Amino acid sequence: MDLQLENKKPDEELVFLVGREGRVEELSVTMEKYPVPIYKIVEVEADVMEFIRKLQRQSSKIRLETLATTTEGRKVPLLVIGDPVPSSPADLKFDDRAVVYFQANIHAGEVEGKEAALMLARDILQGKTPNYLDRLVVLIVPLFNADGNEKMSPNNRSDQKGPEKGVGIRYNGQNLDLNRDGMKLETPEVVGLVQNALIRWDPVFFLDAHTHNGSYHQEPVTWTWVLNPNGDPAILDFMADRLWPAVEKLMREQYGTLTIPHGDFMDVRNPEKGWVPLGPQPRYLSNYVGLRNRLSVLNENYPYADFETRVRGCYNLLRSFLDFCQSNRDEIVALVAEADRKSVERAANPNESGTFITEYDWQPIEQRFDILGYEMEVTDTGGPWPRVRPTEQKKTYTNVPYYARYTAKRTVRFPMGYFIAVQDPSVIEKIRRHGITVERLTEPAKLEVEAFSVTEITGSERPNQGHYLTTVKGEYSLEEKEFPAGTFYVSTAQPLANLAAYLLEPESDDGLMVWNTFDRYLASQWSREPREHPVYKLYRSANLVKETVE
Numbered sequence: 001m002d003l004q005l006e007n008k009k010p011d012e013e014l015v016f017l018v019g020r021e022g023r024v025e026e027l028s029v030t031m032e033k034y035p036v037p038i039y040k041i042v043e044v045e046a047d048v049m050e051f052i053r054k055l056q057r058q059s060s061k062i063r064l065e066t067l068a069t070t071t072e073g074r075k076v077p078l079l080v081i082g083d084p085v086p087s088s089p090a091d092l093k094f095d096d097r098a099v100v101y102f103q104a105n106i107h108a109g110e111v112e113g114k115e116a117a118l119m120l121a122r123d124i125l126q127g128k129t130p131n132y133l134d135r136l137v138v139l140i141v142p143l144f145n146a147d148g149n150e151k152m153s154p155n156n157r158s159d160q161k162g163p164e165k166g167v168g169i170r171y172n173g174q175n176l177d178l179n180r181d182g183m184k185l186e187t188p189e190v191v192g193l194v195q196n197a198l199i200r201w202d203p204v205f206f207l208d209a210h211t212h213n214g215s216y217h218q219e220p221v222t223w224t225w226v227l228n229p230n231g232d233p234a235i236l237d238f239m240a241d242r243l244w245p246a247v248e249k250l251m252r253e254q255y256g257t258l259t260i261p262h263g264d265f266m267d268v269r270n271p272e273k274g275w276v277p278l279g280p281q282p283r284y285l286s287n288y289v290g291l292r293n294r295l296s297v298l299n300e301n302y303p304y305a306d307f308e309t310r311v312r313g314c315y316n317l318l319r320s321f322l323d324f325c326q327s328n329r330d331e332i333v334a335l336v337a338e339a340d341r342k343s344v345e346r347a348a349n350p351n352e353s354g355t356f357i358t359e360y361d362w363q364p365i366e367q368r369f370d371i372l373g374y375e376m377e378v379t380d381t382g383g384p385w386p387r388v389r390p391t392e393q394k395k396t397y398t399n400v401p402y403y404a405r406y407t408a409k410r411t412v413r414f415p416m417g418y419f420i421a422v423q424d425p426s427v428i429e430k431i432r433r434h435g436i437t438v439e440r441l442t443e444p445a446k447l448e449v450e451a452f453s454v455t456e457i458t459g460s461e462r463p464n465q466g467h468y469l470t471t472v473k474g475e476y477s478l479e480e481k482e483f484p485a486g487t488f489y490v491s492t493a494q495p496l497a498n499l500a501a502y503l504l505e506p507e508s509d510d511g512l513m514v515w516n517t518f519d520r521y522l523a524s525q526w527s528r529e530p531r532e533h534p535v536y537k538l539y540r541s542a543n544l545v546k547e548t549v550e
């Protein structure tokens, strides 16, 4: 690919780990009737582990933790890099280093992030980068989808330009897409991310590396920021107004790599009409982390750039984010702390009329940009999507609006807390897994709450991630209700209030309702009468006698 700017090379040669096949040894154990295959993992991406051990032999500034154990029994390595390397997050209590987190290979066919992240670990430990470790602790998960990674074949993502020997598959060992698991938390990998990285280490910055396949352009690296408007507005603005221009400039001037925000043409027949990113739902991990009041980035590299260009581009992007986080450490730490503080304060002040957005409008952000594209041949297919082919002829699409600002189309009131009127440990566990505090009444409480009566419940036509997604229609009403001792309660006076609301609001587009958690409580076996959503919203301050669920 003929780039206008040369991709500057990092000091060392590339790693190029991709392309070796792992071995899985199958042992068949015959139980009474049924032969049960048990997979004993002989080699867990042995070349990655060998590379990590090599780094450990060379440096005392790296420690290895386990992010998760996959359904096929593989341990997902989490590299902790610091100077000194902290033995646990508690060690950071008395110094002012901030934690940043990079993960790669969530879709195991999208592999350059793995190479780039390992190169970065090596270069930091060998002192070949600016001294990021003065102000930062760097967490790296090079192989997030370890099970998908082992299923390598040259037939996977065959349109992608390399690596030659093939790549892994998109899905994890449960045949689930890990970048759709941000809210339902049904995979060990994403549960591990939440528990062992986000809760345990509390990184202020998160990056999820992917390779896109969509619109044609010349820029090898794209990325975007938190898009969900139910997140903290100051964090959203900081990422669009400060982080994006600063990193775009670093990439261009310091690292010689062209970037544009991640997206696709809104209309291939009229490319200058608009550029559109992935949706705002927090099932996508970059949006999910944003709802947790932290800076978060989705990196998507360009699949038709050659492998080396993609690896170098992704490496440069990781470096640029470290440069930015190092120079702006104090401001970032203050920004996320302030977001947590505002979350707690909103619920403590019942006169504030906060809102939760249930439906979005979208519009362009103020800043427009140029896309170095190609003239395209567009052919009708009769279906909804035309066939698009780039020609050899380059063409710059100028002043393109970027539709990355989601705004409120419809809102509901933000409560002080939610009563959950079902004694169902699995529901409570789903909420607590995110790190949200759940309490339980130890004395009954009679008070006014808002109920949601379901008038219509619909399942999606096709299954999605093993679910027929539920949508409901209904009516809100204030009612006096008595909750017995033992009723669960989620206060929104906590840093994860935005996430709690997203999970518990009945009309949330990515909450527990959508993912079928409450189906059994909404539809009775014989009756067609509507049911009340078993979650009730509290708007007025009340002295509840309760204890925290441990």
Ligand SMILES: [Zn+2]
Binding pocket: 107, 110, 179, 210, 211
């Ligand atoms: Zn992907």
